[in-house]
Every structure is written in structure tokens, then in C-alpha cells.
Amino acid sequence: MTSTTNKLTLAYRPQVRGAVHVPGSKSIANRALLLAALASGTTQLDNMLVSDDTARMREALTALGVVITSTPNLDENAAQADAGPLHVTGLGGLPNSTSALSLFLGNAGTVMRPLAAILSASVGEFELTGEPRMYERPIGPLVDALRSIGADIEYQQSTGYPPLLIRGRKLPGGSLAIDGSMSSQYVSALLMLLPLLEGDTHLTLTGTIVSKPYIELTIAMMTSFGARVEQLNEREFLIQGKQQYRSPGVYWIEGDASSASYFLAAGAIGKGPITVHGVGSDSLQGDKAFAEVLQAMGAEVTWAPRSITVQSGNEGLRGGMFDLNHIPDAAMTIATAALFAEGSTEIRNVANWRLKETDRLHAMATELKKCGADVEEGDDWIRITPPVGGAAALQHADIATYDDHRMAMCFALLRFAPCGVTILDPECCRKTYPDFFSDFSAIVYSN
Numbered sequence: 001m002t003s004t005t006n007k008l009t010l011a012y013r014p015q016v017r018g019a020v021h022v023p024g025s026k027s028i029a030n031r032a033l034l035l036a037a038l039a040s041g042t043t044q045l046d047n048m049l050v051s052d053d054t055a056r057m058r059e060a061l062t063a064l065g066v067v068i069t070s071t072p073n074l075d076e077n078a079a080q081a082d083a084g085p086l087h088v089t090g091l092g093g094l095p096n097s098t099s100a101l102s103l104f105l106g107n108a109g110t111v112m113r114p115l116a117a118i119l120s121a122s123v124g125e126f127e128l129t130g131e132p133r134m135y136e137r138p139i140g141p142l143v144d145a146l147r148s149i150g151a152d153i154e155y156q157q158s159t160g161y162p163p164l165l166i167r168g169r170k171l172p173g174g175s176l177a178i179d180g181s182m183s184s185q186y187v188s189a190l191l192m193l194l195p196l197l198e199g200d201t202h203l204t205l206t207g208t209i210v211s212k213p214y215i216e217l218t219i220a221m222m223t224s225f226g227a228r229v230e231q232l233n234e235r236e237f238l239i240q241g242k243q244q245y246r247s248p249g250v251y252w253i254e255g256d257a258s259s260a261s262y263f264l265a266a267g268a269i270g271k272g273p274i275t276v277h278g279v280g281s282d283s284l285q286g287d288k289a290f291a292e293v294l295q296a297m298g299a300e301v302t303w304a305p306r307s308i309t310v311q312s313g314n315e316g317l318r319g320g321m322f323d324l325n326h327i328p329d330a331a332m333t334i335a336t337a338a339l340f341a342e343g344s345t346e347i348r349n350v351a352n353w354r355l356k357e358t359d360r361l362h363a364m365a366t367e368l369k370k371c372g373a374d375v376e377e378g379d380d381w382i383r384i385t386p387p388v389g390g391a392a393a394l395q396h397a398d399i400a401t402y403d404d405h406r407m408a409m410c411f412a413l414l415r416f417a418p419c420g421v422t423i424l425d426p427e428c429c430r431k432t433y434p435d436f437f438s439d440f441s442a443i444v445y446s447n
């Protein structure tokens with residue numbers, strides 16, 4: 001691994017073995033921080049993720065008056081050396097701010113969307129800002145739903161996009177519809193707010209709902225923090241108002257299943273076995289299903305409640321056609337694993353890749369082509385065919401990462417090809433996994 005300031009060259013290492021403890025899940029960490037902040041009582045959060053996205057949530061909650069303290073890490077198996085338990089003293093309800101606040105939320109969808117919902121029903125005036133890319137990521141469906149029950153939210157630049165100016169006020173509940181066809185985060189954001197409203201709410205999801213497991217994750221976590229959500233059917237929910245979140249005492253944040261995908265794919269390509277600790281059959285995260293896709297491609301997968309082990313199958317990986325709408329983040333790792341598969345791999349139903357840290361369909365197609373793959377890109381799909389000659393015929397490329405942590409991380413798999421790979425601006429992985437490249441280098445070998 002050689003690194004200059006803004007690029008990292010990863011030399012050929014054909015084999016992988018060992019074990020890794022992946023850092024805490026971004027999705028769970030940011031939900032846990034928020035729910036603990038709204039709850040009565042103090043919550044201890046174990047295996048907290050230390051990354052840009054969780055830093056943005058912590059800073060925002062601290063500015064809102066939530067006391068969060070960290071304690072030293074005494075666990076030598078911890079995934080991150082700086083990730084000791086956090087103690088969050090809950091507000092026992094919605095925030096109440098006497099001064100106007102401007103909150104910088106970076107490019108963290110799991111902060112912008114939930115806080116837009118929570119603050120629209122809180123006392124105070126809140127400006128929600130972020131990085132330039134955040135201003136290109138839509139939030140209109142969530143704002144429309146909140147306005148329909150009386151929220152006062154103003155777009156400060158373009159209609160339908162952050163930055164937002166929110167003048168918080170009591171919201172009554174009632175009948176509410178939300179379009180879940182662009183992002184499940186709008187649904188999760190509303191769900192976390194609704195128990196705290198003055199009255200009961202009947203919530204209907206409209207459109208073709210994307211990324212569904214994240215909605216299930218939200219409901220599971222709300223339940224752990226003492227709220228009740230009644231699901232009437234696939235699209236309808238009844239949520240009583242005037243509820244209160246309650247601290248569960250200690251809450252363990254699972255390892256990040258999307259971060260696990262890079263190591264699991266490594267095991268499938270580079271012989272293995274490799275064991276990823278922190279994610280397993282008991283996991284709440286939908287991205288654990290990534291291991292099922294690897295299995296369908298020919299890898300050998302062994303499940304335990306809190307770990308997954310993968311090794312290459314006897315016949316290597318084979319391509320196929322996969323609808324990966326339910327695992328949009330881990331799906332990116334299938335796109336680079338496809339370079340090592342026999343035949344073409346088609347990833348379907350991922351239109352909202354275009355709305356994330358970058359236009360991921362376009363970025364992925366552009367960079368895979370640089371490696372010598374034949375790539376076709378549709379509105380909501382991508383098909384990858386490795387060069388004739390397979391991995392041995394792949395070409396070394398300087399991979400542009402578009403300030404997208406997953407572009408940087410999933411192209412690390414190219415080090416299993418003789419050409420190796422250079423990753424430009426590898427530091428962008430700090431959004432969810434600051435130590436990714438050193439953890440990845442620790443499990444690869446020359447023979």
C-alpha cells in the first residue's frame with residue numbers, strides 16, 4: 001500500500017484470510033444517537049461508529065442541548081480504537097431551542113432527513129445546511145408530507161432540496177401520506193417523529209417503496225426505545241401521539257453490514273476464508289443479504305448469529321441477474337466483484353443510486369470501463385462483463401471516487417487482479433469507515 005496525499009496505490013495481493021471486526025453501523029448509530037437524545041433517561045451506546053456521518057449527528061444533537069459523553073475504549077477487540085462507549089442523556093421529548101440555530105449536516109442523509117422531521121415539530125428556528133452534494137439530493141417528498149400537517153419549512157435555494165429553514169411548531173398528527181419511491185429515509189424520518197406528535201397519525205406510503213429493509217430497521221429500533229408502531233399492511237401505519245421514547249439502558253450498535261460487504265466479497269474472490277465479526281444472522285440490517293448474493297454467485301457462506309464467514313467456491317464466481325433494490329449500498333460491491341465473475345452480472349432496480357453521494361450508476365460505469373470491463377448503463381440498471389481473459393486481463397486504473405466513500409471502498413477489490421489499482425482521494429471513506437484501507441490491507445496476502 002503506497003500513499004501520497006490524495007491517492008493510494010494498492011498492489012496485487014491474490015489471497016485473503018483472517019478476521020475483521022467491522023465498525024458500528026452508520027444507519028444504526030445515527031438512529032440510536034437520535035432516539036437516545038429524544039428518550040427519557042441516559043443511554044449507553046456500545047460499538048459506536050466514529051466517522052463523518054456520526055460526527056455530524058453528534059454535533060447537531062449537542063447544539064440542540066443533548067449531553068453526549070464518551071468513555072475510554074477498554075475492549076481490545078473493538079473495531080475502532082477511538083470508539084469507546086458513549087453516554088447520551090436524553091431530552092425526554094423534542095428539542096426546545098431559545099436561540100436560532102444553524103446546523104451543518106455534511107452529506108449525511110441519515111442526519112438531514114430525520115432532523116428535518118424532528119425539528120419541524122420542535123421549538124425553535126433551525127437552518128439545516130450541508131455540503132454542496134447535499135443540495136442536489138432531493139428532500140421534497142418529506143417536506144411535502146410535513147407541510148401537509150402544518151410544518152413551516154422554507155427552501156433556501158432550490159425548491160425540493162436543502163438547505164432548509166425550519167420554524168418549528170407543535171404538529172397535530174392526523175392523516176399523512178409520504179412518497180417512498182426515491183428514498184426510504186423520508187419514511188424512516190417521519191416514523192421516528194410521529195410518536196412524539198400531539199395527536200395520533202395514520203401514515204400511508206405511496207409510490208414503489210425503495211430500500212425497504214431500512215424502514216424495518218427503523219421500526220425495530222423505535223420499538224427498542226419504547227415506542228409503539230402499528231403496521232396495518234405493507235403501506236399503512238397507525239402511530240399514537242404523545243408517546244415517549246425510553247432509554248433501553250445499554251444499546252449495542254451492530255457492525256456495519258455495508259462495510260462488511262467489502263471483506264465478504266474479498267473472501268469470495270481471494271480464496272479466504274474470512275470472518276467478519278459484528279454482522280450475522282441476528283443482524284437487523286438488510287445489507288446482511290449481500291452474503292446471499294455472493295452465495296448465489298458461487299461463494300461458500302457460513303452464518304453465525306453475529307458473524308459471517310465467506311470463502312471462494314470450487315468453481316469461482318459466476319455472474320447473474322440480481323434485483324438489489326433492497327440492498328442499494330452493498331450492491332455497489334457486487335458491481336466490482338462482477339469483474340472477477342464468469343460471464344455478465346446485471347444489477348437491477350437501483351434507480352436511486354443516482355441520488356446518493358454521487359450519481360453512482362454513472363460513476364460506477366465510468367470507472368469499471370477504465371479497468372477494461374464492458375459496461376452498459378440503463379436508467380435503473382447496470383450490466384458488467386469482464387474482459388476476455390478475466391481478472392488477468394483487467395487494466396490498472398486511477399479510480400476517481402467522486403467524494404463517494406463506497407466508490408473508494410468497493411474498488412479496493414481490484415487488488416485481487418494482477419494489475420492492482422490506484423484509488424484517488426481515498427480519504428473520502430471517512431464518511432462511514434475512516435480506517436477502511438488499513439483494515440483491508442491487514443487481511444490480504446501474496447500467497
Ligand SMILES: O=C(O)C1=C[C@@H](OP(=O)(O)O)[C@@H](O)[C@H](O)C1
Binds near residue numbers: 027211
Ligand atoms: O435509512 C438508512 O439508514 C439508509 C437508507 C438507504 O438510503 P435510501 O433509502 O435513500 O436508499 C441507504 O442507501 C443509506 O445509506 C442509509
Ligand SMILES: C=C(OP(=O)(O)O)C(=O)O
Binds near residue numbers: 107108356357406
Ligand atoms: C447513501 C449513503 O449515505 P446517506 O446516508 O448519506 O444517504 C451511503 O452511505 O451509501
